[in-house]
Amino acid sequence: MRRQKVKLYVLLALVLMLLGIAAFAPHLVPCDPYEQNLSQALQAPGRGHLLGTDRYGRDMLSRVIMGSQTTIFSALLLVAVITVTGTSVGLFCGWRGGKLDSFIMRISDIFLAFPGMVFAIAVAGVLGGGILNAVIALACISWPKFARLARSQVLMIKDAPFVAAARLSGSGGTKIVFSHILPNILGPVLVTATLDIGTMMMEIAGLSFLGLGAMPPIAEWGSMMSSGRSMLQTSPWVILAPGCAIFVTVMLFNLLGDTVRDVMDPRQSVQHVDRR
Amino acid sequence: MKKYIAKRLLQLIPILLGITLLSFALMHSASGDAVDILEANRGGVLSEEAKAKAREELGLDKPFLEQYAVWMKQVLTGDMGKSYVSGKPVFSTFVHKLPATIALTIASVLVTILLSVPLGVLAAVKQNRFLDYLIRFLSFIGNSLPNFFVSLLLIYFFALKLGWFPVMGNAQGWKSIILPTLTLAIAMASKYTRQVRASVLEELNKEYVTGARARGVREGRILYFSVLKSSMLTIVTLLALSIGSLLGGTAIVESIFMWDGVGKMAVDAITMRDYPVIQAYVIWMAVIYVAVNLITDILYHYLDPRIRLGQEGAA
Numbered sequence: 001m002r003r004q005k006v007k008l009y010v011l012l013a014l015v016l017m018l019l020g021i022a023a024f025a026p027h028l029v030p031c032d033p034y035e036q037n038l039s040q041a042l043q044a045p046g047r048g049h050l051l052g053t054d055r056y057g058r059d060m061l062s063r064v065i066m067g068s069q070t071t072i073f074s075a076l077l078l079v080a081v082i083t084v085t086g087t088s089v090g091l092f093c094g095w096r097g098g099k100l101d102s103f104i105m106r107i108s109d110i111f112l113a114f115p116g117m118v119f120a121i122a123v124a125g126v127l128g129g130g131i132l133n134a135v136i137a138l139a140c141i142s143w144p145k146f147a148r149l150a151r152s153q154v155l156m157i158k159d160a161p162f163v164a165a166a167r168l169s170g171s172g173g174t175k176i177v178f179s180h181i182l183p184n185i186l187g188p189v190l191v192t193a194t195l196d197i198g199t200m201m202m203e204i205a206g207l208s209f210l211g212l213g214a215m216p217p218i219a220e221w222g223s224m225m226s227s228g229r230s231m232l233q234t235s236p237w238v239i240l241a242p243g244c245a246i247f248v249t250v251m252l253f254n255l256l257g258d259t260v261r262d263v264m265d266p267r268q269s270v271q272h273v274d275r276r
Numbered sequence: 277m278k279k280y281i282a283k284r285l286l287q288l289i290p291i292l293l294g295i296t297l298l299s300f301a302l303m304h305s306a307s308g309d310a311v312d313i314l315e316a317n318r319g320g321v322l323s324e325e326a327k328a329k330a331r332e333e334l335g336l337d338k339p340f341l342e343q344y345a346v347w348m349k350q351v352l353t354g355d356m357g358k359s360y361v362s363g364k365p366v367f368s369t370f371v372h373k374l375p376a377t378i379a380l381t382i383a384s385v386l387v388t389i390l391l392s393v394p395l396g397v398l399a400a401v402k403q404n405r406f407l408d409y410l411i412r413f414l415s416f417i418g419n420s421l422p423n424f425f426v427s428l429l430l431i432y433f434f435a436l437k438l439g440w441f442p443v444m445g446n447a448q449g450w451k452s453i454i455l456p457t458l459t460l461a462i463a464m465a466s467k468y469t470r471q472v473r474a475s476v477l478e479e480l481n482k483e484y485v486t487g488a489r490a491r492g493v494r495e496g497r498i499l500y501f502s503v504l505k506s507s508m509l510t511i512v513t514l515l516a517l518s519i520g521s522l523l524g525g526t527a528i529v530e531s532i533f534m535w536d537g538v539g540k541m542a543v544d545a546i547t548m549r550d551y552p553v554i555q556a557y558v559i560w561m562a563v564i565y566v567a568v569n570l571i572t573d574i575l576y577h578y579l580d581p582r583i584r585l586g587q588e589g590a591a
Contacts, residue, residue: 106290106294107294109290109291109294110290110291110294110295110298111298113291113294113295113562113565113566114295114524114558114561114562114565115520115523115524115561115562115565116524116525117524117525117527117528118523118524118527118542118557118558118561118562118565119558119562121527121542121543121546122299122302122542122554122555122557122558123302124546125306125542125545125546125549125554126302126305126306126551126554127306198419198420202422202423205422205424206422206423206424206528209422209424209528210527210528210531210543210546211547212546222422222424225424225425225428226424229428229532232428232431232432232436233432233436236432239425239428239432243422243425243428243429246422246425247420247421247422247425250420250421250422251416251417251420254416254419254420255416
């Protein structure tokens with residue numbers, strides 16, 4: 001357990017560093033990520049440009065750093081939105097029960113009946129390009145997962161003695177839900193949310209890659225890779241730099257998710273199965 | 277069993293209605309002006325009068341639910357309208373492109389099984405030894421790679437540098453399906469290797485395994501005849517459930533490899549704002565997804581003697 005905690009703190013530090021880079025991206029870039037310089041186009045990585053330049057002569061390193069802002073913050077925004085809406089809906093449904101609950105759950109069934117990306121592609125297609133629209137599209141399709149999770153957790157503890165005690169001591173519904181039930185279901189919700197960050201980041205980048213997310217010239221890893229596709233043979237760094245950035249970032253968030261799960265919910269951990 | 281199937285089929289009705297209503301509403305809100313899009317695509321300029329007439333012809337002046345009912349009737353007879361771009365019937369285009377997507381999906385599932393089952397079992401048997409760590413590490417990497425990055429890497433190394441496979445298209449027979457299949461299979465295999473490992477480990481820790489070992493049954497026999505047999509049920513179910521999401525996940529890979537399936541069709545349709553095509557794609561993918569999941573569920577219930585016999589005993 002101690003080793004897990006140390007691992008968690010190390011990963012948290014790394015993620016915070018990444019967030020720091022993303023937040024202060026405009027001050028960290030060595031060159032202007034949007035400044036075109038056609039005489040410098042498609043330079044291989046080297047002294048002047050550590051990661052080379054793209055076809056408009058823009059510095060890849062600066063664009064990757066700038067892109068971290070778009071990609072990471074939109075993924076975090078998306079996960080925050082679906083966690084909060086999904087959990088609120090789930091809390092409400094689980095606590096209230098009755099007809100409204102079954103109605104909302106049927107609606108969530110309908111959303112769950114679509115293969116994720118298919119619906120996201122359609123929504124993004126209808127709304128048009130733009131990173132915010134990609135976030136909206138993915139949020140539409142992803143909230144039911146959290147609603148289901150929160151609801152099942154509420155149903156599990158709804159009849160626990162401590163809830164009955166709170167009720168007997170005169171607490172109202174709202175107070176019970178927010179100060180007794182919510183803190184008790186937060187663990188699994190947060191674990192799922194952390195594990196989702198990496199996936200969501202890949203899906204946002206995927207939509208941008210298809211031209212349904214961030215629009216050029218905005219620096220975003222998925223759309224940077226998409227616009228570099230035709231130069232794969234001659235200048236692979238145009239693809240490799242943002243690709244590796246996504247890979248490392250997603251891996252870091254996935255590692256964090258796994259570790260958070262192991263620390264908060266040892267029952268589900270891989271290590272637990274091993275130790276038996 | 278029959279009762280269970282009937283119940284599941286009944287539950288399907290509101291879901292299917294919901295899917296169609298939602299897709300219809302989505303496209304309705306977007307293509308509010310189908311006539312304008314038609315006009316823009318054909319490059320003509322229509323008078324307001326002609327536009328109003330065209331709207332009347334398309335039924336766009338009627339209330340929403342009425343339009344939905346009319347449209348639904350057409351869908352049930354296999355008529356999903358005509359493409360704004362090509363003018364061809366959408367449904368037949370979809371049916372024409374579906375086999376390519378299905379071929380890609382089946383190939384990916386097969387490769388996934390070939391990769392994840394042996395690797396997962398190996399990792400479970402060699403638990404906490406070097407091989408286990410290596411397999412877990414590789415599956416972790418595979419899980420963190422977006423499929424568009426994987427496909428570009430595969431194209432770079434195997435098509436551009438080594439020249440083993442074509443870069444795109446499905447013209448070159450079996451050779452052209454390999455890279456897109458690998459792309460999809462790498463992501464899936466990374467996920468399922470973990471699942472196979474976990475379920476085999478769980479099974480290996482059960483008492484009957486200890487019992488068999490105590491009776492001197494050889495380890496190989498226990499593994500192949502008892503453990504694999506009982507953990508396969510879970511694994512097969514998970515894989516079957518993944519077929520549905522795979523059908524949807526192929527869009528990016530199809531458009532990178534220029535694979536002429538429904539995913540590429542949808543992506544192309546979005547750039548052209550060809551709403552009837554997008555609509556057909558969304559609805560049919562959802563229907564296929566729901567159908568595959570339903571069949572898997574029923575099969576699972578049928579194959580698991582605990583559930584099948586338990587139910588019949590109760591009934």
